[in-house]
Amino acid sequence: MTAILIKYFILLPLFFFLTVNNKDCIVLSIKNKLSSFSTLRKIRFLSTAVLLISVVLHFFNPTYEGPIPAPSDKQNNAYISPLSRYIYWRNPVWTLENGDSESSPQESNLLLFENGTQLGPAHSTHSDIRSKGTGAYSHWGGALYFSSSDNTDPRANGRTYTIKVSLGLRWWITLLSFVSGGILAFSYLPFLMRYSFFRISILNFTFFLGLIIIVCAAGEIYLRMVKGIKNSSTLLETVPQIGNIYTPNSTVHWTNYTDFSVTEQVNSLGFVDREPPVSKKQPNEVRIAFIGDSFVESLQVHNNQKSHVILEKWLNSKNSKYKFTAAAYGYSGTGQVNQLPYYDFFAKEFRPDYVVLVIVSNDFSDNCPVHVALRNGWDPEHNPRPTVQKDPDGKFFILEPQLDYAGYLLPASTTTPATTLFAKIRKGLFKYSMLYKYVSISLQLNYHLNIGIFSGEYANDNIIGQRLNFLKQNKKYHDLVKDEDGVDLMNLDYQFDKKDMSPLTIDGIARTDFAISEWKHRAEADGFKLVALLSHSTSMYCQKDSLIRERFVQIFDKYRIQHFDQCDTILNSGHLPSEANFSHDGHWNTQGHIWAAETLFPYFEDAIR
The missing domain is CATH 3.40.50.1110 (SGNH hydrolase)
Structure with missing residues (x-):
């Protein structure tokens, strides 16, 4: 494979640039050169090119920063903007990363801005966006459910709404890399099958690969259909004067993938009870x-x-x-x-x-x-x-929930995002394969391993220290935390x-x-x-x-x-x-x-x- 890459992507381009006087004729020269190749060599050349390009693309992590499409629907204070369709027709290679869902209600990293000012809270429930609004939004699936800061109509209030969100490769790019790699490997199969060693190795590899696929498929079916395991999912609401409760009359599923997997109904008050x-x-x-x-x-x-x-x-x-x-x-x-x-x-x-x-x-x-x-x-x-606060005289009082809390979060990243191709593969398996997730969490719980080894995203081990340093710079909390140590506070x-x-x-x-x-x-x-x-x-x-x-x-x-x-x-x-x-x-x-x-x-x- 290394020889092929050197030959087709270093030596050939260098040869063309050195030997072709009229650089405008490079395309014609490449075409003439390819025409001299046999059909098999053309297939190998094109497969290698496609494979290399698609693999390289996996190492890029672009973001989209720009306007949102005009809302296509309105529900009280909520406006719905079809993000995925908007970006799909403007970029042939990249698409939106996954939005929130019932199984992953905090998945999206989308930020929404109104005239350059960040809105929030993100990941709001749709009922909160409809009833309260005031900048709450949710990137759900391929759509953006959002509200303006003062609940005016974003289509007519003259303000500009922009987003910043990570993009991921379209599924067909990944598929293309596997297909091109398969074609390239298959093109060398007749050559390798001439040798008994390779013939036996290929047959054994094919047998064991098929066996692994069958076992994995059986494991997925067993966990999902027989054992009934599914990802944890909840629907939450932040209610004025109260704080967090579950969405009334919704369904909650909770599991740690090893000890329990429970589905229950939320009652009309928003609690998991009768x-x-x-x-x-x-x-x-x-x-x-x-x-x-x-x-x-x-x-x-x-x-x-x-x-x-x-x-x-x-x-x-x-x-x-x-x-x-x-x-x-x-x-x-x-x-x-x-x-x-x-x-x-x-x-x-x-x-x-x-x-x-x-x-x-x-x-x-x-x-x-x-x-x-x-x-x-x-x-x-x-x-x-609600929280216990102190007034200027040092007396305690209870402060009601602050629904705009998302605009005051302490600056610290909770996880290290998956950036390498291997990390993205692990992240994908952890999200979509129940067997992989079940085995990963079992190993993590039994052997106290870092879950990032399996999920591709590592938790920020110093997040307590980063937040502590931020509070130490605040005069209001400096005396309380000045002698605290971030490592010691890991167990609060x-x-x-x-x-x-x-x-x-x-x-x-x-x-x-x-x-x-x-x-x-x-x-x-x-x-x-x-x-x-x-x-x-x-x-x-x-x-x-x-x-x-x-x-x-x-x-x-x-x-x-x-x-x-x-x-x-x-x-x-x-x-x-x-x-x-x-x-x-x-x-x-x-x-x-x-x-x-x-x-x-x-x-x-x-x-x-």
Whole structure:
């Protein structure tokens, strides 16, 4: 192959330029030279040229920066622009990279500008774009769903709308490279088949290649159709005064490709739970609301396997005097301050007699805006969830979700994009092949490998350090973070388990204390009993000397809130704490939910006597 490339792409062009006096006749000379070739040599020459060009094209990563086509449709504040079709007819080689989809809701890297000013947030739900607008947009599939900054008609407001987005090679370029390579290899087949060594090797190679294709195809069919594994998919909304919830009545699928693969329905409120009761509360009815983060959300198990459903079932089976009804209001990555609207706007209408706050190890961190900034890249004062802030007098107050948070993100790249041909192949396999993804994630989880080895896109290992350095330059946060180290902060939750606390850790505990006091005020005002369940993760999976658990207990004792530790139930049963969660995921498995219900059951059984 090397000899062919040198002959046809270095020696021949050099020969023509040196021997042809009239450079205008180069094309004619090449034509005459080719005419002297045999048909087989012409095929080899053209196949090599096509293969080389198509391979070289894979190393380019161009971007499109320019205007968008006129919107073809309007839905309230949303306007729909057919991007793919617009770029398709203007570029024969490049096309748009993939837009967002249900399986990859954050796939697109498209940026939208209005008169040069960036709009956002990107990846907005279509319902948010239609109802709220104000610059929200979504590159979905091959179309751009967008709104103007003031919800005026972008077709008539006189402003210019431009985009910046990565382009990828059209599928036929990749196909062409494989076809040309196959033709080139096939053209040498008769020559190689003259030799017994090559003949046997080619036959063996063909046999094993066919066997590999059959095995891979069987694996894809088994995983997709028999085992029913599919990519995780969710539909989310950011609601004013509330923050993040799931799109009501949508379907959620969640998997880690090894331990669980669950599909569940979102209820009409936007939580992954059964539909809340619509009937009036009965005199003998006792209602319990579970509120928390991903441990309450529990996407890893079905609704009927969750702790609040199990507790409800047990209490009703053991008692005939009262009817118990339990409901769950949980969303991943939230702390107690973020969860306050879940009560104010949803659970309050449920009229609970008891509210159970489910506590986990990352709650201190999630109640601290600076920690959230380091984890998620959200500016401490521009968060899509409620946050605890300080006024000029140093007093805490709750700031509502800031829907324009996307315009204030901390500057840092979360991943290194796939640029080489090999990386792009891995990215494509990781996205489209369920077998490849299943094997890759299994290897990554079992052997603690970097997932970038398989996906072609490596996570930015220094992202915490980059965000920390940015906050250190801000006078408002400098004193809090000046002594922090980016490497040490890689495990944000662990900071609250240290004996010696930094100013940032003390600040996070103080804000959590304020959040719990707000819950206590609501309990006193609305007449419900406030209870806390310390999950086994609160004590770093039942470590006896856990300071996270101890610090939460101090806060609950301060406000006279009854609390129960799941670890007591697990250890008294003679089991290991690790049996409460999945092998490759720290959330409760079915047994973990049973132990959570078992921890609370004696309290509710005694309370109704």
